[in-house]
Amino acid sequence: MTTSNTTDLSHAPKISVRSMVIGLALIVLAPLVITGAMNLHQFQVVYRNKVDNELAVMIERHSFIVDSFIEDRLSDVRVITRQHPIERLSNADFLRQVLNLMREEYHGAFVDLGLVNDEGVQIAYAGPFNLEMADYSSAGWFEQAFANESYVSDVFAGLRGSPHFIVTTQRRIGNEVFVLKATIDFEAFNALMEGIRIGDTGFAFIISRAGKFQTRPHFEVALNRAPYAGVLDGRIRSDRILVVDGENLLGQPTIFTFAPLKQGNWLLCYQQETSDALGKVRRVVQLAIVALLVVAAGALVISFFVSKNLASKFAEADRERTVMTHQVIETGRLASIGELAAGIAHEINNPVAIMVQEAGWIDDLLNDDDPTSAENLEEINRAVGQIRTQGDRCKEITYKLLSFARKTDPSVREVILNDIVEEVIGLTSQKTRYANVQIVKELNPDLPAIQASPTEIQQVLLNLVNNAVDAIGQPGGTVTVVTRTEGDAVVLEVSDTGKGIPEANLGRIFDPFFTTKPVGQGTGLGLSICYGIVEKIGGSITVESEIGEGTTFTASFPRETDEELQTTKPNNEREDL
Amino acid sequence: MIEPSVLVVDDEVQFVETLVKRLVKRGVKVSSAHSGQDALDALAGGGATRTDVVVLDVKMPGMDGLETLAVIKEQHPLVEVIMLTGHATVESAIEGMKHGAYDYLMKPCDLDVLMEKLNAAAVKKHEHEAKILEARATMIALRRGD
Numbered sequence A: 001m002t003t004s005n006t007t008d009l010s011h012a013p014k015i016s017v018r019s020m021v022i023g024l025a026l027i028v029l030a031p032l033v034i035t036g037a038m039n040l041h042q043f044q045v046v047y048r049n050k051v052d053n054e055l056a057v058m059i060e061r062h063s064f065i066v067d068s069f070i071e072d073r074l075s076d077v078r079v080i081t082r083q084h085p086i087e088r089l090s091n092a093d094f095l096r097q098v099l100n101l102m103r104e105e106y107h108g109a110f111v112d113l114g115l116v117n118d119e120g121v122q123i124a125y126a127g128p129f130n131l132e133m134a135d136y137s138s139a140g141w142f143e144q145a146f147a148n149e150s151y152v153s154d155v156f157a158g159l160r161g162s163p164h165f166i167v168t169t170q171r172r173i174g175n176e177v178f179v180l181k182a183t184i185d186f187e188a189f190n191a192l193m194e195g196i197r198i199g200d201t202g203f204a205f206i207i208s209r210a211g212k213f214q215t216r217p218h219f220e221v222a223l224n225r226a227p228y229a230g231v232l233d234g235r236i237r238s239d240r241i242l243v244v245d246g247e248n249l250l251g252q253p254t255i256f257t258f259a260p261l262k263q264g265n266w267l268l269c270y271q272q273e274t275s276d277a278l279g280k281v282r283r284v285v286q287l288a289i290v291a292l293l294v295v296a297a298g299a300l301v302i303s304f305f306v307s308k309n310l311a312s313k314f315a316e317a318d319r320e321r322t323v324m325t326h327q328v329i330e331t332g333r334l335a336s337i338g339e340l341a342a343g344i345a346h347e348i349n350n351p352v353a354i355m356v357q358e359a360g361w362i363d364d365l366l367n368d369d370d371p372t373s374a375e376n377l378e379e380i381n382r383a384v385g386q387i388r389t390q391g392d393r394c395k396e397i398t399y400k401l402l403s404f405a406r407k408t409d410p411s412v413r414e415v416i417l418n419d420i421v422e423e424v425i426g427l428t429s430q431k432t433r434y435a436n437v438q439i440v441k442e443l444n445p446d447l448p449a450i451q452a453s454p455t456e457i458q459q460v461l462l463n464l465v466n467n468a469v470d471a472i473g474q475p476g477g478t479v480t481v482v483t484r485t486e487g488d489a490v491v492l493e494v495s496d497t498g499k500g501i502p503e504a505n506l507g508r509i510f511d512p513f514f515t516t517k518p519v520g521q522g523t524g525l526g527l528s529i530c531y532g533i534v535e536k537i538g539g540s541i542t543v544e545s546e547i548g549e550g551t552t553f554t555a556s557f558p559r560e561t562d563e564e565l566q567t568t569k570p571n572n573e574r575e576d577l
Numbered sequence B: 001m002i003e004p005s006v007l008v009v010d011d012e013v014q015f016v017e018t019l020v021k022r023l024v025k026r027g028v029k030v031s032s033a034h035s036g037q038d039a040l041d042a043l044a045g046g047g048a049t050r051t052d053v054v055v056l057d058v059k060m061p062g063m064d065g066l067e068t069l070a071v072i073k074e075q076h077p078l079v080e081v082i083m084l085t086g087h088a089t090v091e092s093a094i095e096g097m098k099h100g101a102y103d104y105l106m107k108p109c110d111l112d113v114l115m116e117k118l119n120a121a122a123v124k125k126h127e128h129e130a131k132i133l134e135a136r137a138t139m140i141a142l143r144r145g146d
Helices: A007-011 A017-083 A092-106 A140-147 A186-194 A228-232 A279-366 A374-406 A417-427 A429-434 A454-472 A526-536 A563-572 B013-025 B036-050 B065-075 B087-098 B111-145
Strands: A110-117 A122-126 A150-152 A165-173 A176-184 A202-208 A242-247 A253-261 A266-273 A413-415 A437-443 A450-452 A477-486 A489-496 A540-546 A550-558 B005-009 B029-033 B053-057 B080-085 B103-106
Touching: A017 A092, A017 A110, A017 A150, A017 A165, A017 A176, A017 A186, A017 A202, A017 A242, A017 A253, A017 A266, A017 A279, A092 A110, A092 A122, A140 A150, A140 A165, A140 A176, A176 A186, A186 A202, A279 A374, A279 A454, A279 A526, A279 B013, A374 B013, A413 A417, A413 A454, A417 A429, A417 A437, A417 A454, A417 A477, A417 A489, A429 A437, A429 A454, A437 A454, A450 A454, A450 A550, A454 A477, A454 A489, A454 A526, A454 A550, A526 A540, A526 A550, B005 B013, B005 B036, B013 B029, B013 B111, B029 B036, B036 B053, B036 B065, B053 B065, B053 B111, B065 B080, B065 B087, B080 B087, B080 B111, B087 B103, B103 B111
Parallel strands: A437 A477, B005 B029, B005 B053, B053 B080, B080 B103
Antiparallel strands: A110 A122, A110 A176, A150 A165, A165 A176, A202 A266, A242 A253, A253 A266, A413 A450, A477 A489, A489 A550, A540 A550
């Protein structure tokens, strides 16, 4: 008997390696990515805080240095102003001596020295420019210098035409006020800021509250843009150290840091592109991404192999299941035949018994005194006719049994459900007669064909009808077999007026080996075989039951013209010999 | 030699008819029934006194052989029953014997064998009845004796 059947594999659920790989990789990578991202974010926040703090500390230190520088220069000038009498200070030669001394001492920070009287006239001058007797009465700093004991100006071009700034201290003699004015070398001052260069893009410079550059910025800076504009017009408070985010002229995210100088008259500004300042973070992120990619690749490779392995195991299990299903179906079919055979043996006994009786009767008649009497001849003729009739009946019964037992052909072809219903009802007529069961057929004559193995459909129907008859039991009842179409499906319905199936069992009736019949009377395979067969050809089988009312099994089959079934058909055309 | 009076019960009408003819030819008094209920009716309708042996098919639609046997044994305990079975129902026949059937026969059966069993059963029944009569007579005699 052939039990292998290639079409079954196509019905087995396909587990795609790709979807499994994706699934596994997701399971492995998702937590990795999430925790990685969280850690990185945390790291960035912490690191950013650290950078901000470092920048603040650095800028504070430099603001202190700049403030000290200015303060020191002012003290120098103040010392000279207080130390020497005004007569000496009025002497240009003396001033030159002092200037030389100071230049030596402070490495050229001072450019020149001059004494200005309260009319704004520089009465003595020492320095590289010819500014003796210059009139400063209209200079911007003049008023300030005479109003305050000491004064530090902003950077300006002045009479000499090059940027510089001055520090001044007063000296009062009676009603007269003199101002000693020292010019600070702009380049020397500038060098203070030029020295602050961090990374590739970090640089510092000084601006005045009025928005004038006090030192030259290393890169171009636009003071009319955020955040400078905001700081300068007071929208952003800057009386303490301030760190803000913004964009530089190139559009790069940049960290801006500000510190007040000169009692808030100037601002020490520092800016650095964020990516530059956080360069370490970028490297960490890059490292993390590389690590993640390596892990991801590893996970993909592993999950690919695992999936492939699993898929092949599934396929193997599927194949085994198919073979098993076939064996179970075959076993169930043999069990059905056994059950049938018992009924059929009895059925065949009846005609045989009649034949034997008739033959015996003829014998009796022939032994009669006058076997050739008209009456006896007539009786013999009737008996012979009866023997023939009963012989035909035997033939029909054996034919039915044989036709069922011999057909083990699982090949799929066009099946008209109604024909099988008639066949199976004929086969079970004996059983139903003795069980007091009436079979009612409600067959749709225009039923379309389905694609299935006739033997298997026969088996499904036989199992359902047998179960229905068994469910009815002693008092007798009705089994109704209905065929109809429902949408695209061909539906077969077998209902009985039996005792019904308890709710608790309803979920298990399709399980293999589940039976409520006494030991030895049922294999528990009938319905699971039906289920297997119907599912295999793409149909479905359901059950509805009410205790005391009866049970209805509904099998629905797809209406044929299935390309796949058509094409695989030749493979299954196997004859069992 | 007692001539047994027999009731043949089987749903196969043709079988019953021919069997009846053959038994009649052998001098047996035969009546027939085609279902368990028919048989009970026949026995109840006065047939019981005339019927010695019932030949009862086990497998019949409606009331089957075993059920019929139970009722017969209940209502007419003296009537002997021979079960007639097909292959598949030998167990039922054994069950029947346990419940008071005299014997069983497998279909198709040989008429001579059937005749033997019918006679034996009839003899048993008659002996049984005779014993009952004897017992009654003894009882009456004893009553007179005191």
